[in-house]
Amino acid sequence: MIAEILTIGDELLCGSRIDTNAAYIARRLDLLGLDVRYKSTAGDNLDLLEEAINLALRRVDIIIATGGLGPTDDDITKKVICKVFKRNLIFHEDVLAEIEKRFAARGVKMPSINQNQALLPQGAGFLPNRIGSALGIVIDEQGKFFCALPGVPNEVEIMVDEELAPLLAQRPGNRVIIRRVLRTTGIIESALAEIIRILPKIPDGVSLAYLPSYRGVDLALKGTGTVAKEVQAAVDTAAGNLRQAVAKYIYTEDDRELEEIVGELLVQQGKTLATAESCTGGLLGGRLTRTSGSSRYYRGGVVAYADEVKRERLGVPETIIAQNGAVSAETAEAMASGVREAIGADLGVAITGLAGPTGGTDDKPVGTTFIALATPAGLTSEKYILGRHREANRERAVTIALDMVRKALLGLS
């Protein structure tokens, strides 16, 4: 079955909002074996949204729309659904009661404008929304499945997982799609490709995509076919070849993040971690604590943005900073051992760098970053010259620090 994702809202077309919903929905549809062939965006304009829905109805079987179901005047999705599918809006007293109850539970009086949200297209199915006031709308007829979801990412995620995915999983005719992602870090895309292109050919029905980001390069295998066992075997063969060739860069083959892998290793080894951050300002701690349950291995850290904080809270000797600068291997190492001691953890990891965009010198250009690790066995540090883009540098530094911890825990050099 061929699917299209249609995201709705001027804020997406004018670029004031990044479209995270499309990726979330796409991933779930893909895992159901649907072929997401089109992704499009329409603004808050009656004619153009109508054009977009009609185009989608011509070219796909399944359309998942998101956005424009809110209570305000710029929310037009219901109007257009009524026009395209020739429906009227009907007032639902029970829906209104539900919305009122929700506001009451939060101790907030319902703004009367929210009454709009109890008006819904005649004869449609509805998907409950347990955290927001806009219901999902489903029209399933003449071989076309159309679903409109609200646009708030949190609501979309829950409604897709709990309502839409189970509904779509019941439909017959989905292909077998098997994906496997080998997530690598510490090597650039073209260097990976150089290694991989001398490997045996990838089996028919399997494709390989390189997905680079500041966190590493994902090697994404996708097998497509009709017999699950055959597709699985082909994907396994391809994954096995890749694994042999680039094993040392792969941190996981599950759909997990580097910080989860690090957390799992720490739990397995019964070790704890502390962080000392300068240029990343807390992002490494923020990344580690994305994982629920991270308190089992992450104790905390010090954000040592000012040099006095490095000295006073991490015990970095004044002479080290004076002689080598705050951005130096020596300072990074002193931060790592200092935080390990101050916080009382088995491992201490530290980042100090010039994130940019200004502040570089000939000697230490923007992007110069030192990452250090203190363990019971001793101290190590590495120097990296990252780029000129502040946020990219910060994200890359966090990733490198996590990978340094991972490698140390695995006994890799």
Next chain:
Amino acid sequence: MIAEILTIGDELLCGSRIDTNAAYIARRLDLLGLDVRYKSTAGDNLDLLEEAINLALRRVDIIIATGGLGPTDDDITKKVICKVFKRNLIFHEDVLAEIEKRFAARGVKMPSINQNQALLPQGAGFLPNRIGSALGIVIDEQGKFFCALPGVPNEVEIMVDEELAPLLAQRPGNRVIIRRVLRTTGIIESALAEIIRILPKIPDGVSLAYLPSYRGVDLALKGTGTVAKEVQAAVDTAAGNLRQAVAKYIYTEDDRELEEIVGELLVQQGKTLATAESCTGGLLGGRLTRTSGSSRYYRGGVVAYADEVKRERLGVPETIIAQNGAVSAETAEAMASGVREAIGADLGVAITGLAGPTGGTDDKPVGTTFIALATPAGLTSEKYILGRHREANRERAVTIALDMVRKALLGLS
């Protein structure tokens, strides 16, 4: 002039990558007065990409494509350009020399696969890429402007700003578009709408969109017309009406983030800030240090994820945690005053909460969050019941903490 943004890559259709490039490009085109009417995505498939480019050529004047220009086999954009525009690929020795130089500067041997990137469509214009190896490609003929950019976000941003935008700005026939965004925080969308709908009608030619996120609700005004002065006057009138009605929630009318506004106030008042974070794990420090130059007012902080760190590094008395719990007003306040002292800053702000998704009780459900502020004048704290979504809760907590600092600096309640 009507424009379409076409993003290319299987990773976008299967949802393994969020499409940040589309938003970046859209925003820049919009500011140039172009009417971005369509946004679409095609996978790494020759036929479907050809279909997408041909559809765009039929319906718009300006097409900006991004992605698929890398050196690996899944990068097909150049092949499709050659087919649609009937071109051959030509080898450019000077381009290869440039790419080799770039690798040499980083002390890395160029993988030979990167030679592909010196093959470019005949008779096209090229946009330099000063941080990556793929050039941009421009074909401007028969009233249609087509540009293909690489897909790496960092490269896209620089090439759009430095190369594409100046090129497009020279073209005649752009409408006048004037945008004004009033950024609010601390009030929900429908409550804002209730206040705003009793205001005088928005002038003709001006539209208002509500853009909610975990950081607040942006009120986005867009004025469109042909005479700049008239459009400006209409937008000014609309903004003035909004400003009067909801002034206390507006933190900026520039395209700036809350943390920048807080930073500016701190600089103006010659004050410094320190952070103490539990559930947010460093994200507040990470947000404050997004702004280059934040070392003028942000000194650092303590990530006190484990309770012992709260006690030992922030001096939170053991009895306070024992009697009230780590997630309590008392603990938050002790963290705020503790970090203010430990780090030596004028203001200390602290976050402690149950980010979830598990760990709640009847008394303190998931989402319960306390945010405290210590100033020379004393201590305050606030309790919030956020949602059930871990990352949303963490982002909202960071935003509330920043807004608490902002209000304190402005002397607002």
